[in-house]
Amino acid sequence: MNRRQWLSRGGLVVAGLVGASGIASATTDPTARPPAERGLRGHVTGGTTVRSGDTPAPVRTTYSGSGSETVDGVEVNLDGPTAFLIDGGADLDLDVFDATGAAVAGIDNWAGLGVTDLDPGTYRLEVAAAGEWTITLVETPVYEADDVATAFPVGIEGSSSNVYGPFDFSGERSLTYSASGGERTVLSLQTASGETFFTPVNGPGPVETTIEFDVAEEVVWVSVFVVSGEYSLSIVAA
Structure with a gap:
């Protein structure tokens, strides 16, 4: 089975997937907390407190669909790590393209949360899946040491x-x-x-x-x- 780990802009270029054109629904939560604070699919002891201040709050946007779809107009506005929480079964493949059409991140057969360093901008998601899926994009700011x-x-x-x-x-x-x-x-x-x-x-x-x-x-x-x-x-x- 071919598996790809998350690839950043400085890594290998990922071959694109050809998915059927479709419209995925999206919901946005501007009050989201960082991944570790939510304890997604794991258990954390000790851990981190992020102090409130001028740093923007993380933002979660959830896209959902069925089968192979193209999701256009995906906006990334914060310049910290960008995480993708994927729930769609072991056969879901995802490729991420920037506004120029270049592949900037991709994954095969993934479930869970993966992170990459997308710059602020507009992106296109190509999803290949056999059934229903949800992909939650978690944008985070760049935290300074005084914030953590x-x-x-x-x-x-x-x-x-x-x-x-x-x-x-x-x-x-x-x-x-x-x-x-x-x-x-x-x-x-x-x-x-x-x-x-x-x-x-x-x-x-x-x-x-x-x-x-x-x-x-x-x-x-x-x-x-x-x-x-x-x-x-x-x-x-x-």
Whole structure:
């Protein structure tokens, strides 16, 4: 089975899917909280408090449809990480194109939450699916260190792909990750703007590893991609 992980603008160009033209319904929630605060498909202890202030609130827009459809006019207005929460079965494929028609992100056979670093702009989604589906786009702002208060240690448990954060990673940290199995598991860290800068795990499970590091990035998102199986992650001050 061919599987693609989320690809950012600086990564490989994804071949487009040809989907039947259609109109998907959309709803927008301008009061959404960051993914980790909602605990999507996972359990978080410790975690982060995002302080209120001048930073814009995240925005969730949900698109729904059935079968293969093209969704035009998808607007991204915030310049932080852009996450896609996908619920449509194991056979759903998604490609994202910018206003010039260039493929900027894509995924095959995905369920869960994935993140990329889309610039503000207008995009087109090409969805290929056999049945009904929903895709929720979560836009987040670029958080500064003063916006984020993280209570360490942070413990995360889950069984499907997800994005957690934002976390304040100022100083030395120790990260322990374990995954029970599956044909592939990927652990990666993203900057405040959503660019992946560190991928300590990328391969088949089971896996267990501990990494100590001191990163220049103060605000960090943590992404986990799994095909199947459970995983756990702990982050402590080294």
